[in-house]
Amino acid sequence: MTEWVKRLQGYVKIRVWGFAPQRFINLCSNKGILLWNIEKQEDVYTMCIGLRSFYELRPIARKTKVRVVISERYGLPFFVPGMLRRKAFLAGLFLAVAFWLISSLFVWDIQVTGNYQVTDDVFYSFLEQEGIHTGMRRSELNIGELEKQIRRKFSQVTWTSGRLDGTRLVIEVKENDMSVPEVVQDAAGEGKDLVAECNGVITDMIVRCGVPKVSIGSEVAKGDILVEGRIPIYAEDGTVREYRPVTPDADIVLEHTGTFQAYLPADYIRKKYTGRQKTFYFIHFGDREWKPEKKMDFLQYDSVLEACPVKALEYLQIPCMVGRITYREYQKTEYYYTVSEAETVLQKKFMDFLETLDEKGVQIISKDVKIETKRAGWTAHGELLLREAAVSLVDSRAEDTGAEDLDRNED
Secondary structure, rough: HHHHHHHHHHHEEEEEEEHHHHHHHHHHHHHHOEEEEEHHHEEEEEEEEEHHHOOOHHHHHHOOOOEEEEEEEEEEHHHHHHHHOHHHHHHHHHHHHHHHHHOEEOOEEEEOOOOOOHHHHHHHHHHHHHHOOOEHHHHHHHHHHHHHHHHOEEEEEEEEEEEOOOOOOEEEEEEOOOOOOOOOOOOOOOOOOEEEOOOEEEEEEEEEEEEEOOOOOEEOOOOEEEEOOEEEEEOOOEEEEEEEEOOEEEEEEEEEEEEEEEEOOOOEEEEEEEEEEEEEEEEEOOEEEEEEOOOOOOOOOEEEEEEEEEEEOOOEEEEEEEEEEEEEEEEEEEEEHHHHHHHHHHHHHHHHHHHHHOOOEEEEEEEEEEEEOHHHHHHHHEEEEEEOOEEEEEEEOHHHHHHHHHHHHOO
């Protein structure tokens, strides 16, 4: 018999002592009366028995000359009558059930997943404009129409699905992860140029659109045009009839020298906590908040906010939040770096710098960084040989030149 069945039917824990308690147990077994958790404490036996079977023990107890006393009661048959005598508990239970039933008629939480291009703020602002907000009635929500409105409003969204999990509205979206191809012809009609962002040497170059002005191995300076965004259109006689403005499209890698510099002062300020702290509790319900008046005698302190929403069930959100704010007093203390500490901090800064370059897709060919001691602190400096796509698009600067060439061709 499983535990929940035992509690549903009810059972008691009894104490048995007298002339022949062992014979009492054997007779119960012969008559099919289930006993469990049998323990012996000196001359007294303790055991558990079902509530229905307990009423069959009287003749067995008389025959074996033992006394049977109930020590503990378990299960629903004992719980319900006791609760019925507690009017305050019943009133609270009734109010809790009523509150749960009424709350289940509203939407108390909105969750959006799968959005990357459309930010959460934009999404929630759109939902607010459509009348979708926490506290609205579930009957006022048309999920099918909402899905259509989302796809109509955001062109990036290719699929959307909405559902209600209890009092939570869950909206799942899938955005178009295909990159939009660039329009080759410049819409403004002025053209763009691809220029170098720093001095360096071209190590790799693939041009898909535009007129290349350099080649692999060329040394370039910052601002030099690498790919021109004006494609010449020739007439039948070989002369340039016009220039078509385009947006250059190319993969160009430059090898150049980069620098790293970091300074660390000899001293620094650290917070030293005194161990004194104060905690204040608060309750936030809807638009109202109840919290005690803060009386703080700390000059310098940190605050830690801990809050959690109140949930009746996993999917039943209640517009109520409880939490606490803990204030910890500290004093600012001046410390001085040791040589090993300074080297560790500067090495950490350098590794963070390398990690940032790696995230940008920069290839590090070589590096030479030194740490030196200065009068007021330490400094780390050096050079790095890098390879990256250090190019950018700018407005075309070849319009006048192109016009002059065209005039000369016409002459």
